[in-house]
Amino acid sequence: MIDLMGMGAGLVAAGMQGGTAVLLAALGELVLERSGVLNLGIEGIMLVGALTGFAASHATGNPALALGAAACAGMLMGLLHGVFTVMLGASQVVAGLALMILGTGISGFFGQCFIGQTAPGIAPVAVPLLADIPLVGPALFRHDPLVYAAVLLVPVIRYFLMRTTWGLAVRAVGENPEAADVQGVPVIRVRMLATAFAGFMAGLAGAHLSLAYNRMWIERMVAGRGWIALAVVIFSLWRPGRALIGAYLFGVVGAASFRMQALGSRVSAPLLQTLPYVTTIVALVLIAWRARLHRDADTPAALTIPFRREERS
Template identity: 50%
Template sequence: MDLFIAIFTGTIIAATPLIFAALGELVVEKSGVLNLGIEGMMLMGAAFAFWAVIAGLPMPVAILAGALGGAAASLLFGVLALTFLTNQYAAGLALAIFGSGVSAFLGRNFGSAPIDALKKIYIPYLSDIPVVGPMLFRFDPMVYFAIVMFFVISWFLYRTKGGLVLRTIGESPETAHAIGYPVIRIRYLAVLFGGLMAGLAGAYLSVAYTPLWVENMTAGKGWISLALVVFATWRPLRVLLGAWLFGGMTILQLQGQALGIAVPSELLSALPYLATIIVLVIISQNRQMLALHFPASLAKPFRPAT
């Protein structure tokens, strides 16, 4: 039972940075903009949050600093892709490389001092329930916040007028523009939101998950988040499930290795990727549904006619 609890909680925690970053990217892509620079924005978020902690700022401020760091990086992409209408693929890749470089530069002064990680909170009474308590009620606040953000984003996209406008812009910016919506401004907001979320993901890594500074500490999680959005066919619930699936398979393969099951570790290490791809391919069989959720104007530059 303890092993099961360990696998379950490990999965939830491992999925948290992916949930933040992928949900943020989902909103960006729903507005018709493709930002490939998640890895860079996450690293900026990680660096800023870590910086704030060693500067002695309280933890909530540090996490906010991380989010703002990610947003600042995304603004750079916004200016390139939305104002100057450069190729979004190129601008996004540039941001990924830029963010990695800038975070490494900032990190030169961090040393590798250990910091006090974000504390777990034991929710009173609930965390004392056998089995369920340690499974669900003993996480740090960011884990719960990621779930809250899932509900907020699902609600926003499909239950509010703002979400409808955002999705319209993603489908057909010309139409949205013709009926008077400020396409560029709304896309900017979406890109900034994506940056905030990627920044949160990075902050989670540097101050909560692995609370020490190492260069390029995201180790590819930004790219995995990007892939999750596509494989989840642009639907929030599937992003969430995909992140849990990926996190769960990662933990399971490590457990499998340590138990000494007779499969080479190289193959086990590939398992999370294989499983996520297979499951999401199977659930994406319906091409009509796919077309329905795919933002038709994705990565196409839009200049409002004057």
């Protein structure tokens, strides 16, 4: 019985570890989608962030600096997406896919020389006192700082979106940009800032993978987490708190499938690895079903629709 609880605590800890990258990326994307822009390139941005973080840590030996570098690289990619979709009005779907391909390429190209290398990673920090509580301590309070930061960001982003003027501007721009424009909200500027923020968070998310979760560079190491972050945003109905649930759910499923492999399950490793992806599809179906029953899709009304002031007439 005790052993079972210990395993449960271990699973929760691993789920938080594994879900953090998804949570960081999903929080950025959530704010962006609230402003009416969809970035399908998250996967590519996370890859660039993962490599930049690893390379910077390898070069400087300073993981904190590396995190900043990864976030900046992600922000640049996000701004690139913004230039195309927000400023030029290009198709958000196609521009996002282009970014995914470009990010995969850039990270693979420059990552070649980092395969098999090591770099200083981000060490776990035990929270004083709380970490010593049996079961709860190891499960919740012995993580690396980014895990805590991601959790703390959830209420911060919720507060920002629902209680601040800038958050209101983001939501207004995503629901009805024409009306927001009439009210004097700078639609383009708000959306550009949101794309930068989403890129920043995706870059950070990638760096969490290469500096804390795996602590190495592996080609295509993001392995679909960027796409799962997009699914988490839909699953969350564009609410930060529910994004945390979705991301950790993904983390727990991934950790469980890994443990089943380690325990010598009769199901083969590749089949167990399909679990997070299959779970994502199931979660999307369930949430769509629920939205249908309650008739509240909650999708930002202007999502994927470019804004042009000339069209207002």
